[in-house]
Amino acid sequence: MTMHQSIPPAASHDATKPRAARADFQTQDDKDMLRAARDLTKDLGEAKASIYWPDMLISTAIGYGGIAVAILADNLGVALAAGLIASLALYRSLMFIHELTHIHKNALPGFRLGWNLLVGIPMMAPSFMYEGVHVIHHKRTQYGTIEDPEYLPLALMKPWSLPLFVIVALLAPIAVIVRSAILVPLGLVIPPLRRMVWERASSLSINPDFRRKPATGDFAKQVRFQQLGASIWAIALLLSPLAIGWRPLLIALAIMSFATLLNQLRTLVAHLWENEGEPMTVTAQFLDSVNVPPPGIAAEIWAPVGLRYHALHHLMPSMPYHDLPEAHRRLARELGDGSTYDGANHPGLFNLVGRIARSTMLSR
Structure with missing residues (x-):
């Protein structure tokens, strides 16, 4: 068995000592863990079209089918059940946007285009809203800093900020319609508005201080195509x-609002949010991130497409979602309980929400 550094077993669950548990890794990495992550997963990492395509297509078909049933159903119970199924299925479909930011552009021919036509544009969240942005969240010197578009020190903020952070997601479907149907067309004739929309409202980010840089090259062409499709659909x-x-529109918006609410709740527990803006080592970033591994199955619903292994994803960002469970099993078996790796494993959603909520109380 590989020798490794360790943290106290309780550190991943004790809300009173979260920052102290990671202090040793703020300036140096657990190199044994990083080496194990590399060596134990050498045979993994190939994105398989035979998994990506059926998963995305079936989830999308169920989602749109559920919307149709919810709209056409005369029975309220049937409509509600169909709406719930549609929300969960489309939520899963939407989460493939995360995979698109990490897989090589040639790994799955046609998948990016297919996903945008079937999911991204109809949901008004085309892949350009995440591509080129999410990768900043993984940069060694930018994670957890003011330059990170996907980081807020939520655990250090006021207690009321947590429910506000989650509930505001209910407005997201309306916001993306307004953006694509009104603001983007107006921006064609009002350059300052066009610049503002791109900098502040063209990315799926949570940091209000983040400003997006202009798109260039082939990516700029993708942006124009995707945005044109989203604007036509929104209008x-x-x-x-x-x-x-x-x-029909109100039912579809309600279904999408629930999906975005669920995603925001997942985002809330994707990290511990305890960094105060300083650059972090890879190990510290890993321990500030969250795995919710089996045996529980609920995480497969609220953190689909591999997102239940979010901390492991920060160790191996290019690992396709279908290989993350096997990578986790190997690392957990090799490194064991009480290891640094074990420090990022958490029992479930409510435990994490409670931990972050308690941290907000302690930080006042």
């Missing part, structure tokens, strides 16, 4: 009540 949605009434 069509706004005009749809003139032809079919408000019921």
Whole structure:
């Protein structure tokens, strides 16, 4: 068995000592753990089209089918059940945007285009809203700093900030319609508005201080294509009540609001959010991130497409989601309980919410 550094077993669950448990890794890495992550997973890492395509297509079909049933159903119970299924299925489909930011552009021919046509554009969250942005979150010197678009020190903020952070996600479907149907077209004739929309409202980020840099090269072409599709679709949605009434649009918005609420709740527990803006080692970033491994199955619903292994993902960002469970099993078996690796494993959603909430109380 590989020798490794360790942290006290209780450190991953004791909300009173979270920052002290990681202090040793703020300036130096657990090199044994990083070496094990590299050596034990050499045969993994190939994105398999035979898994990606069926997973995305089936999830998307179930999602759109659920929306149709919810709109057409006369029975309230049937409509609610169909809406719930649609929300969960489309949430899973949407989470493939995370995979698109990490897999090599040639790894899955046609998948990026297919996902954008079937999911990204109809949901008004095309892949450009994450590509080129999410990778900053993984940069060694930018994670957890003011330059990180996906980091806020939530555990160090006021207690009321947590429910506000989650509930505001209910407005996301309306916000993306306004963005694509109104702000983007207006930006074509009002350059300052166009610049503001790109810098502040073109990325799926949570840091209000983040400003996106201009797109260049081939990526700029992708942005134009994807944004054109999203704008046409958003305008069509706004005009749809003139032809079919408000019921279909309102039901679809409610379904998507629940999906975005669930994603925001997942985001809330994806990290411990205890960094105060200083650069962190890879190990410290790992311990500030969260795995919710088996045996529980609930995490497969609220953290789909490999996101239940979010800490492991920060160790190996390019590892495809379908290989993360096996990578976790190997590392957990090799490094064992009480190891640094074990320090990022947590029992479940409610435990994590409670921990972060308690941290906000202690930080006042």
